[in-house]
Amino acid sequence: MKDVEMKMLERAKALLESGEVARVIGWKKGDFCFDPAPASFETVEELDNFVYDYFCGANLSKYLIQMSKKEGKTAVFLKPCDTYSFNQLVKEHRIKRENVYVIAVECMAKLDIEKIKAKGISMVESVEVVGKEVKVTSAYGVETLYKPDVVLTKCATCTKTHQVKDEEIILHERPARDVDRFEEVAKLEAMTADERFAFWREQLSKCIRCNACRNVCPACSCVKCVFDNPASGIAAKANDDKFEEQLFHVIRAFHVAGRCTDCGECSRVCPQNIPLHLLNRKFIKDIDNLYGEYQAGETDEGKTPLTSYTEGDAEPNDVMNGEAK
Amino acid sequence: MQEVTTEKKEFTPNIVAFCCNWCSYAGADLAGSSRLTYPANVKIIRVPCSCRVNPMFILKAFQQGADGVILCGCHPGDCHYVTGNYYTRRRMSLLFSFLSYMGIEKERTRVEWVSAAEGARFSAVMNDFVKTVTELGENKRLTDLRIKEGK
Numbered sequence A: 001m002k003d004v005e006m007k008m009l010e011r012a013k014a015l016l017e018s019g020e021v022a023r024v025i026g027w028k029k030g031d032f033c034f035d036p037a038p039a040s041f042e043t044v045e046e047l048d049n050f051v052y053d054y055f056c057g058a059n060l061s062k063y064l065i066q067m068s069k070k071e072g073k074t075a076v077f078l079k080p081c082d083t084y085s086f087n088q089l090v091k092e093h094r095i096k097r098e099n100v101y102v103i104a105v106e107c108m109a110k111l112d113i114e115k116i117k118a119k120g121i122s123m124v125e126s127v128e129v130v131g132k133e134v135k136v137t138s139a140y141g142v143e144t145l146y147k148p149d150v151v152l153t154k155c156a157t158c159t160k161t162h163q164v165k166d167e168e169i170i171l172h173e174r175p176a177r178d179v180d181r182f183e184e185v186a187k188l189e190a191m192t193a194d195e196r197f198a199f200w201r202e203q204l205s206k207c208i209r210c211n212a213c214r215n216v217c218p219a220c221s222c223v224k225c226v227f228d229n230p231a232s233g234i235a236a237k238a239n240d241d242k243f244e245e246q247l248f249h250v251i252r253a254f255h256v257a258g259r260c261t262d263c264g265e266c267s268r269v270c271p272q273n274i275p276l277h278l279l280n281r282k283f284i285k286d287i288d289n290l291y292g293e294y295q296a297g298e299t300d301e302g303k304t305p306l307t308s309y310t311e312g313d314a315e316p317n318d319v320m321n322g323e324a325k
Numbered sequence B: 001m002q003e004v005t006t007e008k009k010e011f012t013p014n015i016v017a018f019c020c021n022w023c024s025y026a027g028a029d030l031a032g033s034s035r036l037t038y039p040a041n042v043k044i045i046r047v048p049c050s051c052r053v054n055p056m057f058i059l060k061a062f063q064q065g066a067d068g069v070i071l072c073g074c075h076p077g078d079c080h081y082v083t084g085n086y087y088t089r090r091r092m093s094l095l096f097s098f099l100s101y102m103g104i105e106k107e108r109t110r111v112e113w114v115s116a117a118e119g120a121r122f123s124a125v126m127n128d129f130v131k132t133v134t135e136l137g138e139n140k141r142l143t144d145l146r147i148k149e150g151k
């Protein structure tokens, strides 16, 4: 990871020094080793705070909506999953492509500090990853964890590879992994309606409507969101005791259906640890089954499943009765 | 010993039917003028095209107390605006499948294609839907999440 970071830093410096780009979007050091934050660097000096490590899970593509409209080019580091969001945003004309310089970087599967803490380790000071081992140094000593146990959920079920062309790629491109990202969805589908309802009630009633999932989502890029409209009756910060939790999540998932790249940011940022990816993946799974496999953000052109149709599409009632496949 | 009579009050569901102006709404008219009946608890909301129905309308209908929501449009290929119902078909397939995934009984939502000439079909569809929802009972799941079981 250190060598990737070095190379990234080198590129960032060179691009800023030569004036080829006006700013670089990357991650800067946080207060702790586990909370680096997205940041924009405009000078070489500012790069002193630059960091790229196993906690840089944030997807930077959404920042380009604003940054690409500024004067001068913006360089951005994109991990494999982020490149899909980037393509999707370009396709939706939200990013000025010509103003962006993409540097695709290897991710190496990011760590989830919550999962590390859940192992009973607190006051984490530093981590070191060697192969499948994570050595965590805390105020109480050193512990070694098995990496697949503590990576971000989105990384654990990731099947993505870099999707941007004509730009430089730092370090080797990772081959696509073969994992079944729909496993959990299928488990839920196999339950009875009562069990599913109980599952979601338990999950969604934790929601505090902080809106973090919406704010971080690259597919939620509307200038004025329906949930910010006071006339909608659901603009309130906290959910009422009505069915608003469901309403918010159904509508949000529906609005990003066919456009959600499954970048996993929503689940990553949710302070309540609600498995939001299980909502979006249901739509993705249904779309794949009914209208042919579709991966949003694989390219930056073409129609999405919900803005197209074929005459022989499945009938809703057949879908509901499980007869359409 | 006193005999206990349990008089069950019959449940009449609230049904909201979104009907396209060009077909099923006229179909309802035809049903009426042909003296075919459909239950009075079906509340029809006229829309210019089935694809005018935003998922929010459906959820709001449930929130306001609907026990079942049915969406009627022109048969695929016959849309007054040529392609509207093709989009409806995809949207509603996905939305209703999703609601079922969230644990909402799938019998509460339905899409039917009813043309202006199908008065009898309109009446049959509505009677059948009302019967299904009546058997299912009251909608509790899309009104208040925090109601605890058994209360």
Ligand code: SF4
Pocket (backbone or CB within 6 Å): A206, A207, A208, A209, A210, A211, A212, A213, A214, A269, A270, A271, A272, A273, A274, A276
């Ligand atoms: S991030 Fe989590 S708690 Fe916040 S609004 Fe989204 S689901 Fe609710």
Ligand code: SF4
Pocket (backbone or CB within 6 Å): A213, A216, A217, A218, A219, A220, A256, A259, A260, A261, A262, A263, A264, A265, A266, A267, A277, A280
């Ligand atoms: S809904 Fe979640 S997974 Fe999908 S694009 Fe938005 S943040 Fe990413």
